[in-house]
Amino acid sequence: MAPKYVLHYFNFTSLGEPIRFLLAYGKADWEDIRYERWGDDWQKAKSKTPCGTMPILIVDGKQYAQSAAIARYLAKQYGLAGKDDMESLQIDIVVDVCADLFSKIGAWHYDPLPDSKASKEAPLLKEQVPFCLAKLEEIVKANGGYLVNGKLTLADIFFAAPLNWYIAVTKTNLLQAYPTLQALVKKVESQPEIASYIASRPTNPENK
């Protein structure tokens, strides 16, 4: 029998959203527990998590941490993780490239020192982000409209799901120069189960 999943994450997309997309795609029996980023509930829950971080997925009563690890596990259950070791390697590379990119944006967004934050902005938004997105655009062009081997995989979901959060915090239409990546995001979001989840997901004041 398929397990019941319970996801704990903040009330926005970011690192939790690939997991939500996968659970929706896989028609899982799942519960979507959401915390306010600066709220008391998360401060109370934090020390009970395995690493002081979310997302946390609860499976059969046990807690599992780490966004990419959880997403890879679910992708295996739903046929999106690679047909062999080499295809899985290609998928994992894209996942880690995206994770690195998103982590840099997060480090800039949450930098508490104004001078440090300001000094990161131009290298990030004018160099690192466009360099990486241009590479991903090339990859999708060379792979029949998907990130790996011309078919929907974990890589596409891991890239597309959290994007609106990064667009919101950078206040930048990150994909403006990348029509193939825009089309990829639309393909992911128009998977019927994912479209249906998106139509019903909660919004937050920052719409992200």
Next chain:
Amino acid sequence: MAPKYVLHYFNFTSLGEPIRFLLAYGKADWEDIRYERWGDDWQKAKSKTPCGTMPILIVDGKQYAQSAAIARYLAKQYGLAGKDDMESLQIDIVVDVCADLFSKIGAWHYDPLPDSKASKEAPLLKEQVPFCLAKLEEIVKANGGYLVNGKLTLADIFFAAPLNWYIAVTKTNLLQAYPTLQALVKKVESQPEIASYIASRPTNPENK
């Protein structure tokens, strides 16, 4: 026939070392190409890499990026990646926890702004690093001396291999308070093929 592997990375341990340990452990036919961190060779090679980063593993003439993705692929070839999806999830969680920890130390070490670097030091070395290492120490105690299920896996190698770099850059004996983690590192380093690689690996001026 097993492929010939060529690894491109800097002349120190850090993100490249789990891959080197795995190639040694698997008795692979491999070449260890090393670059100086601030040297011309890397500056010339950088734009030809898939993401502007190393390590890069070359397999059958194709370039593959991303330390954890490459390490996971090799671990599958050598029976160190998990016997089923759930064990692989547990291994992947530890790998990502270590990657997050190492990434925080790297972000501090390479921070170009002195005020920003100074402000990160105490939270990193007095809070984040000990919090994470204490969790890992508990995990190893609860799992028969290894990070996952009482046997050597990718998780142990990913944790142990790069540690001397992080010890060198923090100038801190990071494992001093964690005897179980110290013993784990010794177990990894005393695998015969890994011990033999360590005995013959190049050193660099900072001994890391």
